[in-house]
Amino acid sequence: MGYLRGFIDYSREDQQTRDPIDRIKDWGEYTIRLDEDELQRQGARCMDCGTPFCHTGISFNQSDIGCPVNNFIPEWNELVSEGDWQHAFERLKETNNFPEFTGRVCPAPCEGSCTLAINDDPVAIKTIENEIIERGFENGWEQANPPAHRTGKQVAVVGSGPAGLAAADQLNQQGHTVTVYERDDRPGGLLMYGIPNMKLEKETVDRRVKLLEEEGVTFVCNTSVGEDITRDELKADNDAVIICTGSQQHRDVPADNRDSNGIHFAMDYLTEATKSLEHDPDQAAIHARGKNVIVIGGGDTGADCVATALRQECARVVQFGKHPASPEERDDDNPWPLFPMTFKLDYGYQEAVEAYDEDPRKYEILTKAFETNENGDVTSLKTVRVEKVEEGGRLVTKELPGTEEVWEADLVFVAIGFTGPERDVLDHFGLELDDRGRIWTVDGTNDYRTSDDNVFAAGDARRGQSLVVWAIREGREVAEQVDTYLANETEQVII
Ligand SMILES: Cc1cc2nc3c(=O)[nH]c(=O)nc-3n(C[C@H](O)[C@H](O)[C@H](O)COP(=O)(O)OP(=O)(O)OC[C@H]3O[C@@H](n4cnc5c(N)ncnc54)[C@H](O)[C@@H]3O)c2cc1C
Ligand code: SF4
Incomplete structure (x- = not known):
């Protein structure tokens, strides 16, 4: 622990994000790296709490506690706070082959289990992890290291x-x-x-x-x-x-007219969008420009579809989820150190709010049927509101009578996960x-x-x-x- 009062004197600064309106004009990463002084302060926020949970890496009650690769987080936080990036890099590489991936896309269960998170903002662990590995590449510490001998296997x-x-x-x-x-x-x-x-x-x-x-x-x-x-x-x-x-293996929506034109699995859409960046993003085989887009599925894959449709200049994007919105604070059955199931405004939603003044997420909604025109193109979705009720000790989804709605759409992405x-x-x-x-x-x-x-x-x-x-x-x-x-x-x- 480099500085004893770090968690008292400094507040959390996560990696910065680019302006949402600017960033939807390109396909570059939406985050911006912090400067050296700030990173050292963020490392110094680690309390070295004696029994850290941030690196536990277990699944409990269908939730994660701590880092699944058991990163030595308190150790590299201290090294970073002292500016010793090379040793931090060496410790990080002992447990994680690819910190440049997790440092960008991990939902960071470590931070939900950080002791500081009991009554304060957790240490910005993911931001620090990403910085360590990027400095590893920039300084040539991360380079090809072929094995000294081969086993013949x-x-x-x-x-x-x-x-x-x-x-x-x-x-x-x-x-x-x-x-x-x-x-x-x-x-x-x-x-x-x-x-x-x-x-x-x-x-x-x-x-x-x-x-x-x-x-x-x-x-x-x-x-x-x-x-x-x-x-x-x-x-x-x-x-x-x-x-x-x-x-x-895609999970599909069992609704009438599912085979209409303009309804795609999210993965097909995201794959095409990424492939198109190799030649011409305007020529993506599935393109949202000027279209009313509906994403079915309230998870992260759906969020990535929202962000992609925004960059393709869709007319409007709406995302349906079957579950209610997450609470602002942890529920009683989701205590620390479990991964916090709380409301978040992820990057794509933040962009939609800035661009259209509207959070695209619509909660507790179920698609019943697709409507089409004479060419077989999807034109709208018929939905009904739902709620979870307890029946025989189990939570079941019930449709609410009189809540039927019709939503215009020319492009629909099915993002309800995989079987x-x-x-x-x-x-x-x-x-x-x-x-x-x-x-x-x-x-x-x-x-x-x-x-x-x-x-x-x-x-x-x-x-x-x-x-x-x-x-x-x-x-x-x-x-x-x-x-x-x-x-x-x-x-x-x-x-
Ligand atoms: C849209 C989307 C966004 C996500 N975002 C995040 C995120 O932000 N953060 C996060 O932590 N996780 C995220 N995930 C989940 C994460 O990507 C997966 O959990 C992880 O990639 C699983 O890794 P894997 O190596 O098991 O399989 P995969 O990454 O699925 O790789 C499997 C590979 O096997 C290949 N393959 C399949 N069959 C064959 C075959 N017969 N012959 C040869 N090759 C074959 C496939 O082409 C594929 O390349 C996301 C998932 C999706 C779908
Ligand atoms: S962000 Fe890094 S340290 Fe945290 S859980 Fe993910 S891999 Fe582990």
Whole structure:
């Protein structure tokens, strides 16, 4: 603890954000870095509280407590407060392969569990994390570091999202030869095609992939495992296979006329928007310019659709959610140190408020039907208001009579999440699934072996739809298990 009174003398300053009206004119990241003096003050706000919860990294009651990769947060806060960025960088890299991703997009459960957050604003942990890694790149501390020797063991990783990348990084550093197969044209999974540029510029993903390549990881893109290469081929050529194919089986809206023109899954829209930035954003295959946009689904994917539609100069954007608005303060059943389920004005909503003087979110609303014109184009949505009521000890959604409404729309995005991993590749491997359709692994928590011999699984495909930071943790843990397996079950030759 560098300065004993930091948490008393300084208030929280998070990374700044660009002016909402300016930033919706481009696709650059919406945040601005803090200056050195302010960052040191923010580091000095850490109380070094003795029993910190910020780095615990456990799930409890369907909520997160602390950092899932167990970052040594109080240690690097102190180092930052003293201006010792290089040692802070070295400590950070011990637990997190890709702080440049989490430092930008993590919802920061660490901050919800910060002891200061009991009665004050938490330490700006995520902002500090991002700054440490960016300084690592700028100062050349983060550079290619290939392993000194190779074990002669081959590992195939299927899927290049954060779980696959973390597993590949760890195993490559152990000296194993790793090939990552990706069906998209660029590695990164949802970091590349999912999370929009405004939150995570794609140069940041490419920078990391290039470093991994320089360290010896091979990426094979445009290759769908199960179609372009079979399970038997992969197993014959490798000592272990890790499935990290994510959880991208869309959940759909069961409403009349769902197949009308102009209704798209959010992921198709976000992927097209990101791909269009490579050539001409005006030519995106799905474009919102001048359109009335409705996003169905109140979560983060829907929020990313709102922000994307604003940048494409939509006429208006509205987002429907089934749940009520979150409370301003924690509810009694959501105490510290759980992740706070409180009202937030995320970047896209802040932009909509500035641009249209209206928060786009409409709560407790259910889409019943789509209406179309003679060409089959969507023209409006019929909805009804709903509320949650307790029935037989369970919360159920009830429609409220007399609350029917009609909303004009020419473009609709379905963003109500995913039902689980896509089945094709799992069926191709003949993998056992759990009762929620995720890849079954031996004890469901920290054992990553699947029902297929020497095939392992990690990330959203095993855990269900989650967060980048959990995917990194799973990638690290599966790598440890595969490394042990390769040492114990197969013959090692050090080259
Ligand atoms: C729109 C959106 C925004 C999000 N925003 C955030 C955020 O801000 N913060 C956050 O923490 N989390 C966010 N998430 C969640 C986060 O992105 C995921 O939890 C995380 O990416 C999961 O990582 P993964 O490696 O398990 O899978 P994924 O990132 O889904 O990667 C899986 C990869 O496997 C590939 N693949 C699938 N099948 C095959 C096959 N047969 N052969 C070869 N390759 C295959 C896919 O193409 C994909 O590239 C967001 C999710 C979405 C959808
Ligand atoms: S990875 Fe997420 S939870 Fe962990 S320190 Fe960074 S922002 Fe916090």
